Amino acid sequence: MAARSALAVLLGLHMLLQIISAPLYSASALSTSYYDKSCPQLEKLVAYAVSKAIKNDNTVPAALLRMHFHDCFIRGCDGSVLLNSTRNNKAEKDGPANISLHAFYVIDNAKKAVEAACPGTVSCADILALAARDAVALSGGPRWEVPKGRLDGRISLASETRLLPAPTFSLSQLKQSFSQRGLSVNDLVALSGGHTLGFAHCSSFQNRIHSFNATHDVDPTLSPSFATGLRNTCPARNVAKNAGSTLDSTATVFDNVYYKMLIQGKSIFSSDQALLSSPKTAALVAKFAGSREAFGSAFAESMIKMSSLTGGGQEIRLDCKAIR
CATH class of the missing domain: 1.10.420.10 (Peroxidase, domain 2)
Structure with a gap:
């Protein structure tokens, strides 16, 4: 019995080490043409919301790029960084590493415009990915085709912001x-x-x-x-x-x-x-x-x-x- 228990522990440790050494997230099948038929106006609507915000605040590009990065590094790019805290849950945006994040209103404005054109069709995670791309392009950086088709996550925990790479990292x-x-x-x-x-x-x-x-x-x-x-x-x-x-x-x-x-x-x-x-x-x-x-x-x-x-x-x- 003791030998069997020891074997079970060793097998459990082996499985745990496999999990730890594996990538935290996997890439799902996305497509640059995902919304071509269901929401053809999408990219123009998001770009307009971003460009309008930049005209009033030149810190918006950095904010949107950082927001997208912080979203992807927690639970994958699922828009969980956009969720507000509730009475029963402190969300990512209120975690120590995210307190200084701002310009969430840009995503809200883009989402409102997209919902008016294509109700219930486009995820917030996709809008954030597009907005980060537009922020870079409108600041003089490269433009790339954004793969789309993400879904929004339902879990957002402030405690998980400890997973973000810190400015003091080696x-x-x-x-x-x-x-x-x-x-x-x-x-x-x-x-x-x-x-x-x-x-x-x-x-x-x-x-x-x-x-x-x-x-x-x-x-x-x-x-x-x-x-x-x-x-x-x-x-x-x-x-x-x-x-x-x-x-x-x-x-x-x-x-x-x-x-x-x-x-x-x-x-x-x-x-x-x-x-x-x-x-x-x-x-x-x-x-x-x-x-x-x-x-x-x-x-x-x-x-x-x-x-x-x-x-x-x-x-x-x-x-x-x-x-x-």
Whole structure:
């Protein structure tokens, strides 16, 4: 009996290890022509909602791109990041890593227009994937054909935002996070280029500019003058509530300046600097720094791959903020 119990435990551990080492999500069959007959106006309606929002707020592109990334990295691209918390459940958007997400109204406006044209036909997850693509394209980045046919998920848990890659991650942690989602090292470096858009609060990079380690107060990989500027903006104490830094010097333009600044020691996050810690990733950084076209092509390819991780969606929501 003891031998049989031990065998059962070993078999259970083997199965658990298989589950842990397997990708968290699988790509479902999606199609770029999915709505060609059922909602032919879809892409124009979403693009209009995104472009209108950008005219009033140039932080919208970064917000939509980050929103899509954070959606896909939790339960696959199922629109779960769009759900509001309820009395009995704290949703993803209210988790620690997502508190600063904004521009949800853009998806709501696009959904309203799409529902008027094609009632009950298009998922919120598909609208978010299209909006992220349009945000990049309207900011000077590449445009790609978005595979469609996702369903919206019914589960959204704030506690699961701990699964998102953190700005303090090392290269090994980043690789593990991406590989669990079926994404390669090439995808990791290309998708990190999304940091060409946006802004970071001081709390996301304080570890690099104050009390870095026992030997250095400031991360020695940072350019001294760049680090001084960050320390002036983000002092060790009494930091202004909304203080921080743009992620590169052209934070509203989708270009390859992020990679150029990374090579110059002017990256913001530890996870950015980590891309220079191996020959393979450093070579990709150099390649993308040297060619905006090469970066754009790789980014589009990796976005298609990432956004095809569809998870376990079950419905087409009529309101992106609430399950049916």
